[in-house]
């Protein structure tokens with residue numbers, strides 16, 4: 001039932017309008033001045049206000065302005081015994097929905113109230129639909145986010161399974177890929193990469209040595225230095241990883257990043273000898289993370305060199321092998337932000353990836 005407020009200083013008008021509007025099925029309250037009207041308006045939701053213009057105290061136009069500011073949908077009908085073009089113009093400018101000249105006949109006021117109540121209902125319905133639409137949109141967005149998270153979790157599971165398959169063949173790399181992924185993610189965050197880039201770097205880190213599946217296990221775990229033929233076999237792992245990963249449609253360019261993780265800024269890397277910006281930034285981050293983790297970890301043929309030696313190595317090779325900005329971010333993480341490589345059981349046991357190099361092992 002629409003709720004109507006009648007504001008008029010003349011009691012007889014207040015009561016007669018209230019009476020026939022109630023008979024017409026409206027819920028009607030009355031006030032004798034603007035102040036009383038504002039008190040009632042503050043207490044409840046009204047659909048239509050019918051107000052006199054000239055009253056002792058503040059005028060009906062002042063009331064109209066206050067209503068417009070507080071509740072823009074409430075319909076206001078102005079009534080006055082002293083009609084003038086200016087008053088009517090003021091009322092319309094201030095947002096009145098109708099203007100009636102006294103004496104007002106029952107039929108006129110009923111018609112005006114009915115029209116105003118219909119308009120108010122339309123606004124209410126419009127708002128309700130907008131709110132419903134917003135809830136629906138939010139629901140959809142939430143569902144998309146949830147499904148995306150589920151998909152990412154499933155992909156992450158698959159990626160971890162691949163990494164485990166590699167590690168099971170080569171105990172020396174146990175934990176290495178996880179730690180490289182963790183460091184690469186931290187560097188990407190430090191450099192302010194977007195969320196997609198950070199995820200790409202992390203997951204590429206988890207599988208970066210996937211191609212080692214095709215390298216004979218005895219070469220992977222060989223404690224002494226590698227000959228040229230063995231090193232050539234090792235170098236194939238970037239391409240093998242790429243070939244395996246490119247068959248899966250990931251939301252990140254994992255195959256390409258794995259393909260590039262041994263490329264060097266000056267073109268001296270493998271397998272394609274890419275240089276500078278031809279190497280994806282994410283792959284440049286992986287390259288630095290890979291070497292830092294490998295050097296900081298224990299080797300079958302030497303104890304861990306420690307993080308300081310690893311940082312000195314990347315600083316020494318910045319601009320030639322490594323991206324200068326990536327090196328700076330990595331150094332900042334360890335020196336200023338307290339980053340440490342995860343002390344996983346594998347690290348504690350002193351195993352990690354070999355830095356494969358023909359001839360003398362690094363350091």
Ligand SMILES: [Fe+2]
Nearest residue numbers: 208209261262
């Ligand atoms: Fe590798």
